[in-house]
Amino acid sequence: MNLTTIFDEIERVDPEIYDRVDARRSVINRFARVGSRLAAAAVPVALGGLFNKAYGQKLPTDVLEVLNFALTLEHLESRFYQTAVGTPGLLPAKDKINVIRDHEVEHVKFLQQAITSAGGTAVAEGKYDYTAKGLFPAVFSDYKQFLQVAQAFEDTGVGAYKGQASALKSSNELLTYALRIHSVEARHAAHIRFIRMMNGYAKVKPWIVGDDNTKGTPLERIYQRESDHRQVLINIEDIGGYNIGDAATSSFDEPLHKDEVLEIVKPFLA
Amino acid sequence: MIPPSPHTPPRPEPGTAPPQPESVLRRSFLKFSGLGIAGVALASAGCRIQKDKETDSVNVGKHDLAVLNYAYALEQLEGAFYEKVASGFYAGATAMEKDLLTDIRNDEIAHREWFREVLALKKVPKLQFDFSSINFTDRRSVLTTARTFEDIGVSAYNGAGQLLALSPFLNHAGKIVSVEARHAATIRNLLNFGSFADSDVVDANGLDVVRTPPQVMALADKYFVTKVTVDDLPTH
Numbered sequence: 120m121n122l123t124t125i126f127d128e129i130e131r132v133d134p135e136i137y138d139r140v141d142a143r144r145s146v147i148n149r150f151a152r153v154g155s156r157l158a159a160a161a162v163p164v165a166l167g168g169l170f171n172k173a174y175g176q177k178l179p180t181d182v183l184e185v186l187n188f189a190l191t192l193e194h195l196e197s198r199f200y201q202t203a204v205g206t207p208g209l210l211p212a213k214d215k216i217n218v219i220r221d222h223e224v225e226h227v228k229f230l231q232q233a234i235t236s237a238g239g240t241a242v243a244e245g246k247y248d249y250t251a252k253g254l255f256p257a258v259f260s261d262y263k264q265f266l267q268v269a270q271a272f273e274d275t276g277v278g279a280y281k282g283q284a285s286a287l288k289s290s291n292e293l294l295t296y297a298l299r300i301h302s303v304e305a306r307h308a309a310h311i312r313f314i315r316m317m318n319g320y321a322k323v324k325p326w327i328v329g330d331d332n333t334k335g336t337p338l339e340r341i342y343q344r345e346s347d348h349r350q351v352l353i354n355i356e357d358i359g360g361y362n363i364g365d366a367a368t369s370s371f372d373e374p375l376h377k378d379e380v381l382e383i384v385k386p387f388l389a
Numbered sequence: 390m391i392p393p394s395p396h397t398p399p400r401p402e403p404g405t406a407p408p409q410p411e412s413v414l415r416r417s418f419l420k421f422s423g424l425g426i427a428g429v430a431l432a433s434a435g436c437r438i439q440k441d442k443e444t445d446s447v448n449v450g451k452h453d454l455a456v457l458n459y460a461y462a463l464e465q466l467e468g469a470f471y472e473k474v475a476s477g478f479y480a481g482a483t484a485m486e487k488d489l490l491t492d493i494r495n496d497e498i499a500h501r502e503w504f505r506e507v508l509a510l511k512k513v514p515k516l517q518f519d520f521s522s523i524n525f526t527d528r529r530s531v532l533t534t535a536r537t538f539e540d541i542g543v544s545a546y547n548g549a550g551q552l553l554a555l556s557p558f559l560n561h562a563g564k565i566v567s568v569e570a571r572h573a574a575t576i577r578n579l580l581n582f583g584s585f586a587d588s589d590v591v592d593a594n595g596l597d598v599v600r601t602p603p604q605v606m607a608l609a610d611k612y613f614v615t616k617v618t619v620d621d622l623p624t625h
Contacts, residue, residue: 137452137453137554213582213583214583215583215585218583218585218586218587219586221595222586222591222595223595224595225593225594225595226594226595228594229594229595229596277567281560281563281564281567284550284559284560284563285556285559285560288556288559291551294550294551295547295548295550295551295599296596298546298547298550298563298566298597298599299547299596299597299598299599300595300596300597301563301566301567302543302546302547302566302567302569302570302597303570303586303591303595303596303597304567305566305567305568305570305571305574306570306571306573306574306585306586306590306591306597307574307585307586308567308571309570309571309572309573309574309575309578309585310574310578310585310586312571313574313575313578313585317485324489324492325489325571325572325574325575326492326496326568326571326572350503350561350564351507351557351561353503353506353507355499355503358498358499358502358503358506359498359501359502359505359506361495361498361499361502363495363496363498363499364495365492365495366492366495366496366498366499367499369492369495369496369568370495370496370499370500370503370565370568371499371561371564371565371568372563372564372565372567372568372571373564374560374563374564
């Protein structure tokens with residue numbers, strides 16, 4: 120496979136592609152500088168104004184849908200951690216699960232503001248069954264089981280945001296906010312995995328190795344692409360002649376599409 | 390009152406050209422969405438990225454090529470660092486630490502070599518690094534440097550996303566940045582358990598750090614013997 124000339128080819132097939140992308144972005148970003156000067160908490164409000172001006176009315180429906188999809192997941196996570204932190208005797212203080220709780224609550228608030236200030240309607244919090252219809256009956260009494268579910272939510276969140284990145288390309292601001300949430304979710308995922316690894320609760324690493332032995336389990340959908348060791352047709356196994364072992368799969372996290380994510384979280388909806 | 394995030398990249402003056410119809414843009418994107426399926430056939434070799442022998446610096450090129458070369462330069466830095474770390478671990482390294490640091494080294498090699506293959510003849514050359522400020526026999530020196538590199542890496546990818554014009558490249562940058570964030574959280578936990586997402590990297594809105602290429606290169610500059618010029622990178 121010769122990828123020598125991807126860049127030559129792009130310019131040959133469509134010499135003006137970058138001009139076109141630039142032209143579209145320049146309109147969207149005309150008001151972006153205003154946003155960057157505002158206090159962080161007020162940014163979503165500025166976003167609303169930005170979109171009103173750029174589009175003549177409000178955020179395009181597909182972008183609003185992406186934000187509400189993200190909010191749906193953040194609601195699920197936020198209530199999960201709030202419940203756990205409020206359950207006496209479940210969480211060892213040293214593991215700092217409260218830090219994750221705080222971030223998820225902040226993500227909910229941030230997305231709600233972004234959506235409503237842009238003229239959309241923020242999706243309401245749902246009713247949840249964190250036992251997943253009895254699959255994890257001790258989720259709020261057995262710390263190990265709690266961590267198992269927490270890892271599932273965090274890894275799903277990472278895949279979900281990743282899957283929406285290109286849908287947010289029309290707005291530099293929103294794309295960047297989403298990326299900044301995305302990497303925080305990945306930090307959470309690594310921490311939950313670290314706790315499980317350190318205590319010998321499960322054979323996991325802070326990163327995803329293949330399907331993490333979830334094949335045939337209810338969680339396998341989360342890791343359905345993670346065994347792939349090809350990235351743009353380049354085989355990562357022994358890449359460049361290096362023996363990199365498990366990094367053939369762990370070095371790239373994979374996206375999850377919206378319908379896949381909704382299917383994954385479905386058992387947790389009451 | 391929450392202060393403004395210090396990490397929000399500055400914005401350039403916007404242009405005035407009108408937007409193209411969405412359909413045109415979508416068509417042109419579709420032409421390249423085959424990137425992940427069929428690859429792009431070889432045509433001409435194109436011009437190579439050359440090192441300026443006078444100044445010992447490289448310029449990363451333009452557009453998405455430049456952004457990917459910028460990422461490639463950072464992956465070269467991380468790769469070289471962890472290769473040195475894993476070639477002789479610091480005193481007192483535990484089995485778990487050796488295992489995790491070896492995994493991270495392998496991830497960074499995978500990233501570096503992947504960019505090398507994607508960029509092919511358009512890549513910046515192999516860069517030389519100056520690690521003289523790091524004491525590789527000392528745990529604290531190694532891990533604090535690792536934390537710096539990983540947190541910078543996360544912020545760099547978070548800032549580079551909006552600079553990429555083409556979706557396939559954005560998607561792959563997304564696949565890499567979350568792995569860098571996993572590394573960052575892990576190194577932080579090794580240094581100080583529970584500091585995986587402390588307030589020095591996650592702000593009051595629950596958002597991670599974002600940096601522009603010049604902000605990143607200013608922080609990483611002291612490690613680069615071969616200087617990487619990011620002046621021609623897109624700024625929006």
